Each structure stands twice: as C-alpha cells, then as structure tokens.
Amino acid sequence: MSPLEIGGVIGVVTILVLATGVPIAFGLGIVSIGFLIIFDGWGSLGIVADTFFAGIGEFALVSIPMFVLMGAAVASSPAGKDLYEALERWLYKVPGGLIISNLGACSIFAALSGSSPATCAAIGKMGIPEMRQRGYPDGLATGAIAAGGTLGILIPPSVTMIVYGISTETSIGRLFIAGLLPGLMLTCLFMAWSLYAAWRGGYRFALTDVGYSLRQKLEVLPRVLPFLLIIAGVLYVLYGGIATPSEAAGVGALFCVLLVVVIYGLFLRSWSPLRIWDILGDSMRESVMILMIIGASALFSYTLSSLFVTQSIAEWIADLDVNRWVLMAMINVFLLVCGFFLPPVAVILMTAPILLPIVTLAGFDPYWFAVIFTINMEIGLITPPVGLNLYVINGIAPDVSLPTILKGALPFMLAMALGIVLLCVFPEIATWLPDAIMGPGI
Amino acid sequence: ANVTLKASHQWPGGKGDARDEMVQIIAKEIAAADVGLEVQVYPGASLFKPKEQWNAMVKGQLDISAFPLDYASGRHPQFSATLMPGLVKNHDHALRLNKSPFMADIKKIINDAGVIVLSDAWLAGGFASTKNCILGPDTMKGQVTRAAGPAFEQMLAGAGASIASMPSSEIYTAMQTGVLDAANTSSGSFVSYRIYEQVKCLTEPGDHALWFMYEPILMSKRSWDKLDDAQQKALMAAGKKAEEYMTEQAKGLDQKLVDVYKKNGVEVVKMSAEDAAAWREIAKMTSYKSFSENVPGGDKLIEEALAVE
Amino acid sequence: MDLFVTTVRRLSQLCGIVAALTLAAAVLVVCQMVVLRYFLNESTVWQTEFTTYSIVGATLIGSPYVLLRRGHVNVDLLPIYLPHRARLILAFVASGLALAFCVALVYSGAELWLDAWQGGWTTDSIWRLPLWIAYAPIPIGIGLLCLQYVADILCLITGREMPFGLEQGDQP
Numbered sequence A: 001m002s003p004l005e006i007g008g009v010i011g012v013v014t015i016l017v018l019a020t021g022v023p024i025a026f027g028l029g030i031v032s033i034g035f036l037i038i039f040d041g042w043g044s045l046g047i048v049a050d051t052f053f054a055g056i057g058e059f060a061l062v063s064i065p066m067f068v069l070m071g072a073a074v075a076s077s078p079a080g081k082d083l084y085e086a087l088e089r090w091l092y093k094v095p096g097g098l099i100i101s102n103l104g105a106c107s108i109f110a111a112l113s114g115s116s117p118a119t120c121a122a123i124g125k126m127g128i129p130e131m132r133q134r135g136y137p138d139g140l141a142t143g144a145i146a147a148g149g150t151l152g153i154l155i156p157p158s159v160t161m162i163v164y165g166i167s168t169e170t171s172i173g174r175l176f177i178a179g180l181l182p183g184l185m186l187t188c189l190f191m192a193w194s195l196y197a198a199w200r201g202g203y204r205f206a207l208t209d210v211g212y213s214l215r216q217k218l219e220v221l222p223r224v225l226p227f228l229l230i231i232a233g234v235l236y237v238l239y240g241g242i243a244t245p246s247e248a249a250g251v252g253a254l255f256c257v258l259l260v261v262v263i264y265g266l267f268l269r270s271w272s273p274l275r276i277w278d279i280l281g282d283s284m285r286e287s288v289m290i291l292m293i294i295g296a297s298a299l300f301s302y303t304l305s306s307l308f309v310t311q312s313i314a315e316w317i318a319d320l321d322v323n324r325w326v327l328m329a330m331i332n333v334f335l336l337v338c339g340f341f342l343p344p345v346a347v348i349l350m351t352a353p354i355l356l357p358i359v360t361l362a363g364f365d366p367y368w369f370a371v372i373f374t375i376n377m378e379i380g381l382i383t384p385p386v387g388l389n390l391y392v393i394n395g396i397a398p399d400v401s402l403p404t405i406l407k408g409a410l411p412f413m414l415a416m417a418l419g420i421v422l423l424c425v426f427p428e429i430a431t432w433l434p435d436a437i438m439g440p441g442i
Numbered sequence B: 001a002n003v004t005l006k007a008s009h010q011w012p013g014g015k016g017d018a019r020d021e022m023v024q025i026i027a028k029e030i031a032a033a034d035v036g037l038e039v040q041v042y043p044g045a046s047l048f049k050p051k052e053q054w055n056a057m058v059k060g061q062l063d064i065s066a067f068p069l070d071y072a073s074g075r076h077p078q079f080s081a082t083l084m085p086g087l088v089k090n091h092d093h094a095l096r097l098n099k100s101p102f103m104a105d106i107k108k109i110i111n112d113a114g115v116i117v118l119s120d121a122w123l124a125g126g127f128a129s130t131k132n133c134i135l136g137p138d139t140m141k142g143q144v145t146r147a148a149g150p151a152f153e154q155m156l157a158g159a160g161a162s163i164a165s166m167p168s169s170e171i172y173t174a175m176q177t178g179v180l181d182a183a184n185t186s187s188g189s190f191v192s193y194r195i196y197e198q199v200k201c202l203t204e205p206g207d208h209a210l211w212f213m214y215e216p217i218l219m220s221k222r223s224w225d226k227l228d229d230a231q232q233k234a235l236m237a238a239g240k241k242a243e244e245y246m247t248e249q250a251k252g253l254d255q256k257l258v259d260v261y262k263k264n265g266v267e268v269v270k271m272s273a274e275d276a277a278a279w280r281e282i283a284k285m286t287s288y289k290s291f292s293e294n295v296p297g298g299d300k301l302i303e304e305a306l307a308v309e
Numbered sequence C: 001m002d003l004f005v006t007t008v009r010r011l012s013q014l015c016g017i018v019a020a021l022t023l024a025a026a027v028l029v030v031c032q033m034v035v036l037r038y039f040l041n042e043s044t045v046w047q048t049e050f051t052t053y054s055i056v057g058a059t060l061i062g063s064p065y066v067l068l069r070r071g072h073v074n075v076d077l078l079p080i081y082l083p084h085r086a087r088l089i090l091a092f093v094a095s096g097l098a099l100a101f102c103v104a105l106v107y108s109g110a111e112l113w114l115d116a117w118q119g120g121w122t123t124d125s126i127w128r129l130p131l132w133i134a135y136a137p138i139p140i141g142i143g144l145l146c147l148q149y150v151a152d153i154l155c156l157i158t159g160r161e162m163p164f165g166l167e168q169g170d171q172p
C-alpha cells in the first residue's frame, strides 16, 4: 500500500471509530496504537506513553488551563450580567440593543478567556434567559450567544492560538495580536446582522419606555472596570516585555480569582468564596478534556508521520500546482469539514504542521493564515456533530431544540464566512497590527 | 525486499543545514551501496520531538538520529561533559578530542545504553547581546541571559548573569520584548533564528570558543543488530563520509555566522586566550565542580578532557 | 459489585480533587516565578518544570474524574439516532475501544516509569527532578481511568446506567 492509501484507510477507520461515540481523545489514541502495531509491530507500544507525555509536557501549554481559569473565575461571578447590563444601559435605544449588548459582552469577555465554551457559558448563562424573557426569538437569542462565544478563541488570549504557535513554531504573542482586529471585525459583523434581524423582525422591547438617566449609566461602570483593567494588565504584561504567555496567564488567572473574591465576595456579598472550588473544578474539567485530546493528537500525528502519510499528503497538495487562491479555498473547505467532526485543538495539531509549509510556500503570511484557520475552527464550534458551544447552549437552554439553535446561528456562520472573504481581500486586517506593534515578522 | 531505516532530526530539511546534510549524505551513500537498505529521513522534528529521540533509539523505534548528545544527560549525566563550557577550544582541538580517552569513555556509555555512533560532529557557538559585547566574565554581569544547558547556566550565573531558560526558538521574541538581554547558542541557531535583527554585539567562536556541542549521528543498536555484514559496513562507510563532510564544513559555519552578522551591522568580537582562561576559572568553581561532585566518574572525565592539548 | 462501583467512583472523585489542587498549585508557582524573575531579578530554577509537570499530572490524574462527569467530548450523532438496543451495543464497542487504549497507555506508561526509576533518570535542568515522579501520573491516573471504564461497563451490563447517559425514549 502506498502512504496515501494507508492514509485513506486510517481516515475511514478514524471516522468509524469516532462514530461509535467513544471520547475523541481515546478514539484517536486507539486508532494510532492499532495502526502502529500493524505496521511497526508490538515494539511500538514502547514509545506510546513517551509520545503522549511529551505531547502535553510543554511549558507553553501551561497557559491553556490558566487562560481557561481566568475565564471560569469571571464566569462564576455575576460579572457577565454586569457587563452586558452596563452595555445595555448605553445601547438601549438601538433596535436589538440587548442582543448587541450581549455580543459586545462576549467580545470583551473573550479578551479575558482563552476558551470559546467558557465565553459562551459566561455570557449565555444570564444573557439567554434575559433575551428570551424580553421576547427575542429562541433561535436568535441562542444563535447569537453560540456564535458570540466563538470569539473566545479569536480575540486574545486564545487556547487554539497557543496550540497553533507550538505546533508550527510561530510566536504566540504575535498570533495573539493578529487575532485582535479580526475579532473586532467579526463582532461588528455579528452586531450588524443582529441589528438587521431585530429591525426586520420588528421586535418591541419591554424596556424601551424605561429610559436610563446618565447617573444610571455611569454608576454601573465601576463594576466592569476591574475586568477591563485585568485585560489591559495582561496585554501589557504580554507585550510590554514583562513575561511569556504562560506567565501572563498565571498572573491573570490569580488576579481574576482574587478580583472576583474581593468584588463579589467581600464587597458586594453576592457571591460565596466557597465557589473558588467550583471555579477550579470547572476549569480543571475543561483543561483535562483539551489536554487529553492534545496528547492523543500527538500520538495520532506521530502515527501519520511515521507511516509517511503526512509527508505524502503535503507532497500531493504541493504537486497539484493550482492557483494560490484555489488552494486557499480548498484548504478552507477541508478545515471546515474537519471542524464539523473534531474540536479545534485536534484539527490544529493534526493539520497545521502539514498545511503551514504549503501555505507559506504559496506566499501567504503564517499569522494571517492562523486567523483564517481560527475562524474556520469557530464555525466548527457551532456545527454538529461535535460543537463545543452547542453543548454549552444545550446546558443553558435545554428546551430549545438543536435545529432552532442552528437556524439562529446560521447567519452568524455566514458572517464568519464573509469575515474570511474580507480577510482574503484585505489581509492587513490581520497583519497590520502585529507589524505595527512588533515590527515586520521573522 | 528493502529494509527501511528511519532517520530523524530537528533541523530544517533540504535547506542546507549541515546536520541535515550529514543525514542526507548517509541516505544517498546507502542507496548507492545497493545492499538492500534504504534510509527515510524525517527532518524538522516531524517524527519525534528532539529529546524523545534518544529513548526511541534505545527502544529500537527510531533507527538513526542526528542528536545533540547533551539532550540525553537526564538519562546519562556524564553526557553533560559534551556541552561543558571551555572543554573544547576550537575545531582542531575537537578533532584531537575525538581520539582521546575522554571520548572513548563517553562512547562506552553510549554503547552500553544500546546506541552506536556512526559519525562524530562538534558544533561551535558563541554569545550575543543587546547591551554590550561579551568577552571576559565581568562583561556578563547583570544581563538576563539564555544559556544552552545547565552547565552553562551555572557558569554564567557564577559570573553574575541572571538566567532565563527557554528553547533557542524563543530567543528572538524574548529579546524583542525585552525579557532577554543576551543569549548563548550554536552558530547555526544564531543565523537561522535571525537573532542579528535584535542584538548589538556577537562574540564569534574564534580560537578560544567556550561553546562546543557534540552532535553525532547515532544509530539504534537494536536496529544495527538486525542488519547483515554488508549493510553494517555500508552504514559505517556512509557515516565516515558524513563525518568528513562535517569536518570540512564546521569552520565554514562559523564564518557564515560572522559574515551574516557583519552584513547586518552587528559588531563582531572574539574572546582572547585570557578571556577564555578567566571563564574557565569560573567554570572550575561552578559547572566543573558540580559535575565532578554529582556525576559518577565526572572528575575523571573533566580531567581527561582538559588533558587534551 | 456495588462496593466496587462505589469505591471506583470515590477514587475518581478524589482524583478530581487532587487534579484541581494541582492546578491551583501550578498557578501559584507561576506567579511566584514572575515575582522572583521580574521584580526581584533572581534566577528561577525549578518553577518552569514544576508547573509543566503539574499540569501534565493534573491532566492524567484528572481524567478519571472527567470521565465520571462525562466531560471527555465525543461524537454522539449515531448514538442519539439509534434505538435503545443498538445504542447499548454501540456503548459496549465504544467503552471497549477506549478501555483498550487506556490499557495500552498504562502498559507503556508503567514501562516508562520503571525505566526511569531503575535508570535514575532526571530532567536535564539544574533542578534534576527524578523523572519517575513526573511519569508516575501515567500509570496512576490512566490506571484509575481503566478502573472507571470497567465500572462504567459493569453499570451498562447491569442496566444501572443508560448507554451514553441517554434515556430509553431519548430521540431527537
């Protein structure tokens, strides 16, 4: 069998195995071990643990649980509600003001958390019930939060950018900056759609006759300020030459926990300090899930490389000799399909090392490509069968059916696709800020 | 049918890196020898992470590797002697060292672990700083420095530097953001990571280099034992060819470092014999001392290495 | 058998506690490292490795707890659309595959741990952390993960738990 044929067989077997409903980490693991034993003999068991261990034993990965923890701390407090309430007091006159406030809160929260499901949960827990109560259709309310939550991995910090940086040996700090403007662009696109949907639906809102005075508008700000300060602090630590991403993440996590304890526990007394335990538990669960997938993906990548599948696929794509934009379109479709079935970290670990050399050879910027990659992964987060954000929404609003959520989320997915097109036409959206801050790249 | 051997290393493939070239030469020679053997090269850490390669060879899961021996010093602490400051002075000295009892002892440990050496190779390196030129130990004071390996860390800390550990791939960003003032790594890494865009001054290896690292081509003993006589002979002959190539190239690599840095407007200096001797004095009190005290047979290894003229 | 299932669940919960505390410890050590390095200008020796191996340890030790809470994400498209009996069979296949992987990882991990123990392997920093400590979470954490899977399979056989946590009437 040629390596490409072996690759095909591995692909089919992987789909069959994952279809049984086995956890993705263990499914990828058993497929890898199976093929290693078949082609390299039983001796290959000798390096399974080593490869898995080395896959997660990397200092840069330490930032993943830390950035998840940052988000979880804030999510456990009423900060999410404060955030969109503050925004709403300023935006209440705009049609669909509440939904726009929620999207704004998602994007600000995304700057605190490295994870999309965490962002989705933090804002959605309060935002979805509130929106539904005020008469927004279920689909729009849940779809907006599902999509808004995906900003968690585009607006820095980002768990997936960290994994991309490690697996392609690109600078994590630079990747973070590259995601910032595209993240704001997507936020604007999402808001624009919501505005249109609210206007077209002619939704009337209970609160339109209850104006807010300037005093009411100002008094809500102090509760949001500390978190904005933390965001600014982490950005300063990252780009002011103070510390590496892992270190900034650790300090940010500790500050967020302390801040939540101080503001909501001691000052506002609306929060029990015992919930630190829940925060730790929740972030541990999400991190373990992500890191186990990372370990198993390391094993899977090893298998593909060892059987020369990776190299043959790369050669095959390079030999296609198509126009660079046709190539980019093909890669996008490929990533989109991967994103349907696999969580972002798994897709990145398995495909980024193959794709990046091809993409850079075709003259694309590696940091720009990271953004394109990430937006594809964002779409994957809200598509079945594996959509981490869909699970979160299902937990918050179990009575809203999956098709309703999907219908509500579809326009936002199209907005993301539009975002990708815009980035292709104006690559500067992703490359200008890193160049301006860090100078032309390595 | 042909037996396929897997050869792995961490450097870019097909871009002229000397260590990649060594492995490619072995692959070509083996193909030409026509002994039913084929070498498949996995460059750029595309198969194993750099430090995983040792265990994979011991287990027979990896056949050949271009491997910086110090990476396995957690398994065999004696290997730290092959990245010990000031033990190797220059490339000619390295060639004499290869034939000494020091290397005989090191190779015995390699062999006992289940690995054999196909080609010897020593690579030089230097220092670079964003502040002032690094010559004698007093020029190092107060600089936040990335060192290559613990032995260098101990010596530099002994000279008053503040140490920040990181892989060589992070040096550029760390200097750019100001986390790092100075770094110590191989000539090849100084060029390939484009550190010249960040630094003011480079200390080239010259005749009194402190930084030398043993990066041989190794082979798994388990894989070796499965081969027949003709195949083993062909591999050894190919290894010799690769070694000769490296001997020729080694000095050229350092020259390339100097050329690239000068071209980019970086000041380039060399250590004098006195500078190097002063560093060696500090090493005696720090890294040599700790190596002799903590590593079985460490004393003898240092003595044997220093005895080579 | 009840005793077995209950004991395993308790162990998995204990794992969750240990993993969460390890994560907290890693956060504190990172912060301590930042203070030492950037404010007191001192060299840091053990912090990088400590946090790295803590997070690896927390991941491996935490995995049985995450399984208990059904936190390991999976593709549940097929199970949702299948009738109960087929769903049950699929659950056995899935658990069997996962268990096979975990057993292989435990075997390989135990071998690695033993090599590190007998060979006196350490990390190659100045700290020289014995690697058997760093590797120990593989056999321990994944070993308990195996037990949790065995307990899950037993619960499936006895009908104490529904496959994939889906009720018999659960259809989309």
Ligand code: NA
Pocket (backbone or CB within 6 Å): A109, A110, A111, A112, A113, A114, A115, A151, A152, A153, A154, A155, A156, A157, A158
């Ligand atoms: Na984020």
Ligand code: NA
Pocket (backbone or CB within 6 Å): A339, A340, A341, A342, A379, A380, A381, A382, A383, A384, A385, A386, A387, A388
């Ligand atoms: Na999906």
